Amino acid sequence: MAEQLTIKIQQTSDYKFEVDFGAALSPIMADLPPPLGEGSAPSPEHLLLAAVANCLSASLLFALRKFKQNAENIQTTISCTVDRNEQKRLRVTHINANINLGKAAAEFEHLERILAQFEDFCTVSQSVQAGIPLQINVFDGDGVVLK
Template identity: 55%
Template sequence: MSESVTVTLTQKDNYQFVVDFGDALPTLLADEPPPLGEGTGPAPTHMLLAAVANCLSASLLFSLRKFKQDPGQLTATATCDIGRNAENRLRVLGIRVEMTLAKPADSMEHLDRILTQFEAFCTVSQSVQAGVPVSIGVTDGLGQRLR
């Protein structure tokens, strides 16, 4: 089974683009940071990080709910390192995603199994990881490092 997803970008001004997701979803104004753009909206790297973190969060929540577990509010923070490649061009060198469950680990069953499999459900991170390393950390509501 294959699916097609389309977004349309239309230049508004300079490096600002209106991102149209279609289907009555709100548009988004994207912009490059200075000195190219004005930084009036998320840059492409922000959108990449948001896509990876959102997909991983949804995958973790899906896996938790599959086992009828409630993690409380889930939080994810994504960070990327940007540097130059051999041709001196800027590239995303790596992405780190830190996820936090609101509840303590000992209040959830099957957590070891969930944490070993949820990443495989994430379409975006699995696709991005083919070209950019993605590392993932998970912490519970008490600050205990789970992964």
């Protein structure tokens, strides 16, 4: 079953926009960084990264809970590279996400299966990854690379 999502963006001043998600959610502000905007609110690139990181984190939590595993404070750090393309236009050229599970790998059951499937649950990262290379790394609470 398809779902239709709609938001409304309203310019409030210069390059600052209010992002209205509808009656059920509080609006947020978005702004471009200087020199065009004031950098007083998240930029579109920030919002893209937040969407990818949130979706990946929630998808990993979902996969862990499918196997009745306690996540213990998932923390995700995400970054991107913004560079010019051949036409000299700025583009997000690469995204790197580092997800930390918050406890040692040995404390999880079925971790290999969980890590093998969680990315497939993430609507946003799977959609973005079709056009932007996305590197996803998962670490346990001791900093050991799991994926």
